[in-house]
Amino acid sequence: MAWIDRLKKGLSKARSGFAGSLGSILKAGKKLSADQIEQIEEILIAGDVSAGLAMELTESLAEHSRKELEDGGLMAVLKQEILERLSGCERGLTLREDGQPTVLVLTGVNGSGKTTTAAKIAARLRERDPKVPITFAAADTFRAAAIDQLAVWAERIDVDLVRHNIGADPSAVVFDAIDHAQRVGGILIVDTAGRLQTKHNLMEELAKIERTVKKKLGRGSDERILVLDATTGQNGISQASKFHEAIDLTGIVITKLDGTAKGGVVLSIWDQLHLPLLYIGVGEDKEDLHEFSAEQFVEALFEN
Ligand SMILES: Nc1nc2c(ncn2[C@@H]2O[C@H](COP(=O)(O)OP(=O)(O)O)[C@@H](O)[C@H]2O)c(=O)[nH]1
Numbered sequence: 202m203a204w205i206d207r208l209k210k211g212l213s214k215a216r217s218g219f220a221g222s223l224g225s226i227l228k229a230g231k232k233l234s235a236d237q238i239e240q241i242e243e244i245l246i247a248g249d250v251s252a253g254l255a256m257e258l259t260e261s262l263a264e265h266s267r268k269e270l271e272d273g274g275l276m277a278v279l280k281q282e283i284l285e286r287l288s289g290c291e292r293g294l295t296l297r298e299d300g301q302p303t304v305l306v307l308t309g310v311n312g313s314g315k316t317t318t319a320a321k322i323a324a325r326l327r328e329r330d331p332k333v334p335i336t337f338a339a340a341d342t343f344r345a346a347a348i349d350q351l352a353v354w355a356e357r358i359d360v361d362l363v364r365h366n367i368g369a370d371p372s373a374v375v376f377d378a379i380d381h382a383q384r385v386g387g388i389l390i391v392d393t394a395g396r397l398q399t400k401h402n403l404m405e406e407l408a409k410i411e412r413t414v415k416k417k418l419g420r421g422s423d424e425r426i427l428v429l430d431a432t433t434g435q436n437g438i439s440q441a442s443k444f445h446e447a448i449d450l451t452g453i454v455i456t457k458l459d460g461t462a463k464g465g466v467v468l469s470i471w472d473q474l475h476l477p478l479l480y481i482g483v484g485e486d487k488e489d490l491h492e493f494s495a496e497q498f499v500e501a502l503f504e505n
């Protein structure tokens with residue numbers, strides 16, 4: 202299935218929920234009543250669009266609705282506004298070209314989709330260049346199942362895996378994984394743990410991983426990516442701020458957009474944090490992750 206079709210399928214809940222509610226008010230380009238204007242703002246906020254941005258979008262629609270518009274004119278205004286708001290948020294993954302290994306660190310709370318995303322990114326990179334060596338570092342040493350899950354993916358996609366035993370220091374895994382990546386070259390993807398409270402604070406653990414990268418390579422990791430579950434909405438945004446404060450994130454992956462009737466989190470993240478959206482996930486298959494395109498997103502979200 203082509204990506205645009207997967208995306209449309211993945212966004213079907215959001216399309217009939219959030220986007221559908223907006224569409225039914227905005228259709229036909231009629232002038233908006235005060236009630237409808239209020240309703241639009243409520244739908245945007247309920248759809249995980251942050252309050253300030255919802256107000257701005259609503260004001261713009263109200264202003265346009267006072268003008269003479271063709272059928273569907275307001276819908277076009279909304280799409281255009283959203284595209285403008287998302288401008289700058291697309292960015293491709295940083296891949297080094299100086300012969301040193303590229304280091305990507307995936308972070309996020311438990312269950313957000315880190316391990317699956319590590320696998321999907323590896324599969325995407327493989328597709329792009331089948332010859333590039335890829336290594337996984339199993340730095341979620343908290344549960345044996347977490348290491349095994351990554352091992353299964355490593356075998357399926359045919360990438361190298363550096364693992365230690367359960368309970369090992371995640372930084373020690375990263376240390377060895379960098380050694381390996383320096384030997385074979387290519388890309389190192391570090392899968393980390395997500396539990397927030399244990400004997401070691403997660404943020405300290407992530408900071409230590411970063412120090413290990415710096416010590417080994419004389420520079421930081423190339424990407425520190427937050428993997429965010431779209432169904433956590435505004436809560437996810439405050440999570441993102443915490444991770445950002447702790448480890449200076451470089452980008453975001455939003456997963457599980459197929460599981461939400463909203464979708465506004467995509468707008469809110471960029472609006473509030475200005476962190477680029479590298480990929481979005483719309484399902485559990487390895488083909489269900491793709492580089493983010495604002496235009497495709499808006500098209501898939503609002504298509505009738
Ligand atoms: N529906 C859906 N499920 C996803 C997506 N990404 C990950 N998952 C599922 O979310 C669950 C947790 O993922 P996992 O990668 O283990 O999360 P981790 O704890 O952050 O490593 C798994 O069942 C994944 O298959 C997505 O985009 N859509």
Ligand SMILES: [Mg+2]
Binds near residue numbers: 341392393
């Ligand atoms: Mg995991």
